[in-house]
Amino acid sequence: MKSLYLSLFEECRKEYEAELARGKVDEARKYALKCAEILKTLAEKMPGRREFYLEKARRWEEAAEELKTSPPRGTQASLKGGASTDEYRAQVEGLIARSTVTWRDIGGLEDVKRLLARNVAIAFAKRPEAIKPWRGILLFGPPGTGKTLLASAAAGSLKATFFNVKASEVLSKYYGESSKLITALYELAREKAPSIVFIDEVDALSLKRESVHEATRRTLATLLSEIDGFKGGEEEFVLTLASTNTPWDLDEALLSRFPLRIYVPLPDREAIKEIVKIHTKGLDISGLDLDGIAEESVKRLYSGREIANLCNLAIHHMLEEENPELADFEVLSEGDPRKLELRIRPLEMRDFEEAFKKIKSPLTKKYVERYERWAREFGG
Known part of the structure; x- marks a missing residue:
């Protein structure tokens, strides 16, 4: 059901941009209001994401009102955050990696591969309600032991959408806006489910690090919330895989979201x-x-x-x-x-x-x- 409304929203958003490009302000305004209505419906359908969707709906209503009172001189209208949301989405789409890696492409690590493959399969299989899969799996070990390759194989074996995210780059490249990028990341991951979000160097988000800035705290809080998922309503399952070379740098809050922790040792x-x-x-x-x-x-x-x-x-x-x-x-x-x-x-x-x-x-x-x-x- 959620996927249907998101598809409708995406169609309206594209029509809105197309009408703006043609200079048809009245038509663009109609589509902006339609976008707002769809988002309000999503807020009702998904209580756990209610505030998120209502805020997005409010921005689209503001955009429609702005088009009514002061039509844009160019071909694009400011969405007071809505446009930036689209920019975040575009950035997140750039994190999608098409994985063709299989378990056979990884030499050794048989116990690690079996453990990871079994838990990834459980996460995405049809299962009784009593069976709760892990939402977060941590791969830890020395540098160069194949943690990224293992995550790629997990996605490749399922033909899942694979988001390859380097935490340190997210913090530096999108400084101050990283939390919004994380929200956009998981929103798109749910749309394109089955999805695996792989966060490399997850220790970069740890509060144990010295000189932790407020932006990092916000980003971590957003990530923890997204990994937990939301109660109520229908929501596509997203598996978060994370890796670190320094597991001792992870704070308790971050570590608790990865109850399954797999040691990836040096090869024998x-x-x-x-x-x-x-x-x-x-x-x-x-x-x-x-x-x-x-x-x-x-x-x-x-x-x-x-x-x-x-x-x-x-x-x-x-x-x-x-x-x-x-x-x-x-x-x-x-x-x-x-x-x-x-x-x-x-x-x-x-x-x-x-x-x-x-x-x-x-x-x-x-x-x-x-x-x-x-x-x-x-x-x-």
């Missing part, structure tokens, strides 16, 4: 071998000692991202040896690089030995132990 030996196979697909790796590469990677505390970089460096070492002319400026300047056909050979351990020399993990054993302690104490 078997996972590393799978990651190497993924990132060397199409090349001959029969001569590689995968156990040796895995052993060395574990010893060096490599994350999935560093193993991907390791493979890339090893491949480039092979290409440099087989294609020395790539470093010859004279040869390259005389021809078209797009017509070059690269020579390749099977990857060898010496390619990886060279790559190991260039990659250093930023982690220490003490830092990894901190994640493990937090997982034991707060994970679930």
Whole structure:
């Protein structure tokens, strides 16, 4: 029912803008009033969002009155916040990412994938009223362990609308207006359900951070309210996935909205071998000692991202040896690089030995132990 009214509102909004562009002020005013009526109906249908929709309706009525008393000189009318609402919607639409990632695209992390896949499926499946899915799931662990990839796979497996949001960018780019963007984000997510909102670096919103500004507090309050959902009326379910590299920075209010907390650890030996196979697909790796590469990677505390970089460096070492002319400026300047056909050979351990020399993990054993302690104490 809600989706029907939102579709009607969207049609009226577009007609309003079209009539304004044509200079037909009276027609535009009629559509502005229709928009207000639809929003008032939504306020009745959704008690939990009553004030939100009534405020939007009031703005559209003001826009209609403004068109009556002082028609715009240009082709656009000021909506006293209504236009900015459309701008927020446009910004939010830019956060939609089309995910084609599947669980098979992620090497290792079998327990993590099963746990996440099961809970995401429960969230969107048809279920008895007694079964309450988690509204918020937190992925935490060292940098580069695949948290964003896991969220993408969750969306890709469901063919859900995937909103990829970096909390730090929202706070900096939309400073002072971030809470309005969060409201627009969840409004659109409900329209396009099934939806997954992925908030990366969610710790940027934590009140534990030093020098927390009022704008951050408002943004956090809005986010917590949206994750909770609203009682009464029909509302499409939106799953919020969040990730952090510093779970200990999350305050209690934020942490409580993510009762399911999944530790995404550094890859083990078997996972590393799978990651190497993924990132060397199409090349001959029969001569590689995968156990040796895995052993060395574990010893060096490599994350999935560093193993991907390791493979890339090893491949480039092979290409440099087989294609020395790539470093010859004279040869390259005389021809078209797009017509070059690269020579390749099977990857060898010496390619990886060279790559190991260039990659250093930023982690220490003490830092990894901190994640493990937090997982034991707060994970679930």
